[in-house]
Amino acid sequence: MSGHKKIIIGNWKMHFTVKQAAAFATKFISKSVPADVLVGVTPNCLALSEVSGVLSKSAINVVSQNAYYEDEGAFTGEVSMPMLRGLADFVLVGHSERRHILRESNDYTREKCAAAFRSNIVPILCVGETLVERQNYHTNQVLNDQLSVGLADLTTEEVSKMIIAYEPVWAIGTGEYARPEDVEKAVAKIRAEVTSLYGVIAGASVKVLYGGSVTRENARSYLEINGVDGLLVGGASLSVATFWPIVEIAGAVSSVNKQKKKEA
Ligand code: PEP
Secondary structure, eight states: OOOSOEEEEEEOTTOOOHHHHHHHHHHHHTOOOOTTEEEEEEOOGGGHHHHHHHTTTSSOEEEESOOBSSSSSSOTTOOBHHHHTTTOSEEEESOHHHHHTSOOOHHHHHHHHHHHHHTTOEEEEEEOOOHHHHHTTOHHHHHHHHHHHHTTTOOHHHHHHOEEEEOOGGGTTSSOOOOHHHHHHHHHHHHHHHHHHHOHHHHHHSEEEEESSOOTTTHHHHHTSTTOOEEEESGGGGSHHHHHHHHHHHHHHHHHHHHHHHHO
8 A cells, every 4th residue: 555645746738938837836936835745847848947946945846748768869859868857856758648649659658767767757657548448448458558568677676666647548638537436446457567567565665646637626536545646637737726725635635644544
């Protein structure tokens, strides 16, 4: 079972100019991050430097939306993991929009996870099935494939430190959200797959998030699921009024879990 600490990552996607991203980040400086919650925001690549400067004295982490897997070279238009050093603590890998719109393969995610660790950046590997895959009962197979390939170049120690986000593709940006009981099953499947690949400690230590049309109204139902360590939030992360209540709910769930652990 995972610990009581919750992780809330806001994915800003391709929104905000550099100026807008910096102004938005400024609104978070005065916010007090609840104990036992790790908060991250994910500006576009151009805004990383500015946002990381704005948030440098806050407790909020900066996450990159992407990076290439080679460390340097003739890869026009790409940004490497070493270039993220000092700007981002985490990097999204294999977000469904990159898999399905930009055609990134499982092999790409494998290379990117390994590249992130080479640069001391923690990868957040996104996995999840499409609607057709779900309707054909292929969810478990999809998760197996995405995990067995995506994690293949990592050590047990690295897998134990990383984050996996379960994001059913049909629930991303659609307003359709997964039933908590289905999320619980998928998250158990993810931990079981990690356990079979890397052992019991890795299966228990890896952090697993849910993502897909999360709002302040449904956040608690996911945060209370056994094995869910937090949330990857897209649309609702684009305003403080919709994002911060989710952070506060995570704080409340964390402190209840902490208390339960003490009493156990
Ligand atoms: C996401 O961007 O990963 C995401 C889950 O988006 P949304 O919350 O808008 O569905």
